[in-house]
Amino acid sequence: xxxxxxxxxxxALAAMIVPGTAYAGGTVEVLHWWTSGGEAxxxxxxxxxxEAQGGKWIDSPIAGGGGDAAMTALRARVMAGNPPxxxxxxGPGIQEWAKQGALNDVQDVASKENWDSVLxxxxxxxxxxxxxxxxxxxxxxxxxxxWANPQVLAKVGITEMPKTWDEFNADAExxxxxxxTPLAHGGxxxxxxxxxxxxxxxxxGAAFYRKAIVELDQGxxxxxxxxxSFDQLRKLRGDVDxxxxxxxxxxxxxxxxxxxxxxxxxxxxxxGEFLAAGKKPGVDFLCSPTPGGAFNLNSDSFTFFKVKGAxxxxxxxxxxxxxxxxxxxxxFNLAKGSIPARTDVKLDKFDSCALKSQxxxxxxxxxxxxxxxxxxxxxxxxxxxxxxxDLVTNFFNSDMTSAExxxxxxxxxxxxxxx
Ligand code: GAL
Numbered sequence: 001x002x003x004x005x006x007x008x009x010x011x012a013l014a015a016m017i018v019p020g021t022a023y024a025g026g027t028v029e030v031l032h033w034w035t036s037g038g039e040a041x042x043x044x045x046x047x048x049x050x051e052a053q054g055g056k057w058i059d060s061p062i063a064g065g066g067g068d069a070a071m072t073a074l075r076a077r078v079m080a081g082n083p084p085x086x087x088x089x090x091g092p093g094i095q096e097w098a099k100q101g102a103l104n105d106v107q108d109v110a111s112k113e114n115w116d117s118v119l120x121x122x123x124x125x126x127x128x129x130x131x132x133x134x135x136x137x138x139x140x141x142x143x144x145x146x147w148a149n150p151q152v153l154a155k156v157g158i159t160e161m162p163k164t165w166d167e168f169n170a171d172a173e174x175x176x177x178x179x180x181t182p183l184a185h186g187g188x189x190x191x192x193x194x195x196x197x198x199x200x201x202x203x204x205g206a207a208f209y210r211k212a213i214v215e216l217d218q219g220x221x222x223x224x225x226x227x228x229s230f231d232q233l234r235k236l237r238g239d240v241d242x243x244x245x246x247x248x249x250x251x252x253x254x255x256x257x258x259x260x261x262x263x264x265x266x267x268x269x270x271x272g273e274f275l276a277a278g279k280k281p282g283v284d285f286l287c288s289p290t291p292g293g294a295f296n297l298n299s300d301s302f303t304f305f306k307v308k309g310a311x312x313x314x315x316x317x318x319x320x321x322x323x324x325x326x327x328x329x330x331x332f333n334l335a336k337g338s339i340p341a342r343t344d345v346k347l348d349k350f351d352s353c354a355l356k357s358q359x360x361x362x363x364x365x366x367x368x369x370x371x372x373x374x375x376x377x378x379x380x381x382x383x384x385x386x387x388x389x390d391l392v393t394n395f396f397n398s399d400m401t402s403a404e405x406x407x408x409x410x411x412x413x414x415x416x417x418x419x
Contacts, residue, residue, distance in 0.1 A: 025055025026315025038272020066190030098129035139338035184261035202291030206369035230402035271337030295364035387412035
């Protein structure tokens with residue numbers, strides 16, 4: 001028997017012993033960017049739960065906070081005609097891929113489980129294309145947070161978290177005078193854009209944020225309020241350490257944990273890092289919203305790309321149902337730092353930061369001050385977001401004036417809209 005025949009015979013034998021490759025819960029390849037300590041723990045819960053249902057999980061993590069590298073990898077996979085079955089995708093990105101016909105819907109699962117009755121309408125709308133669910137949300141993350149190390153603040157007599165940007169600036173001066181880095185920051189475009197949009201929210205409020213960053217109104221983009229926002233961003237540039245360039249966001253969180261910096265402005269995935277390191281909220285770290293009295297929304301969700309084979313199609317359905325199950329939403333979000341996307345999950349096991357997030361979310365919906373994050377792909381198409389990221393990063397890394405910044409930003413946004 002030739003080697004090839006022997007190999008074929010062995011394979012046939014193996015196939016007889018292990019009948020087929022179908023798993024009870026199907027098979028999914030999952031593309032995501034959750035590779036930091038807290039993120040890996042959270043996605044590990046999803047994998048564990050999927051496997052517990054008899055499914056086979058093929059992990060495809062693409063490192064890089066904010067998901068820009070993952071989105072590049074996704075485009076390559078789709079171009080090659082080999083998309084992963086499940087992909088972490090958000091906001092307008094969901095609509096863009098659905099419009100191209102790349103997504104399977106999971107409407108039969110959603111109808112059976114009545115997702116419409118347990119999701120906030122604002123979130124349900126993002127998950128649907130032409131009236132059908134094409135994505136399942138795992139969480140609600142809040143982007144407008146300041147994290148702090150209370151022991152470091154105590155060294156300079158700061159007893160309360162800053163509530164306005166002026167208070168933040170005054171605290172930063174005190175810290176600098178004592179030789180302490182006020183702001184832990186990673187100089188990557190999405191992180192620069194994260195602090196930028198939080199600043200805009202604080203300087204201009206929710207209505208202004210919406211006009212400038214969501215509706216892309218040229219008047220708002222070139223307004224004095226936007227100039228003042230860049231002025232504040234310039235101040236924050238003076239609060240970071242010399243090695244900020246290129247630093248990953250979780251390393252910036254670690255600086256706060258270790259007392260190497262006082263504050264970090266970052267979404268509550270940072271809380272996932274503190275928790276994964278065994279830190280306690282209110283004791284080892286503090287959380288409070290950035291100024292603005294609003295809520296900057298980011299929600300992670302999974303979409304289901306068009307794949308072939310009953311096993312993989314089954315995997316997509318099982319995963320969609322699992323993601324939306326109340327028990328999973330609790331376990332996952334306890335690790336991730338976010339709160340459940342479902343409104344009917346009890347929060348008794350959640351900490352004070354999560355409860356604050358939930359209360360502020362409800363208040364923001366009531367007062368119409370809930371805004372979608374641009375930096376985290378909830379607000380505008382990728383091309384427009386790209387213009388924001390380029391400009392904000394250029395500003396942060398040069399001595400560009402605020403007046404020049406608003407001019408370039410407005411022109412860039414217009415350019416992207418014309419594409
Ligand atoms: C966000 C995402 C979060 C977190 C963060 C850093 O865009 O929604 O879940 O992973 O990036 O990677």
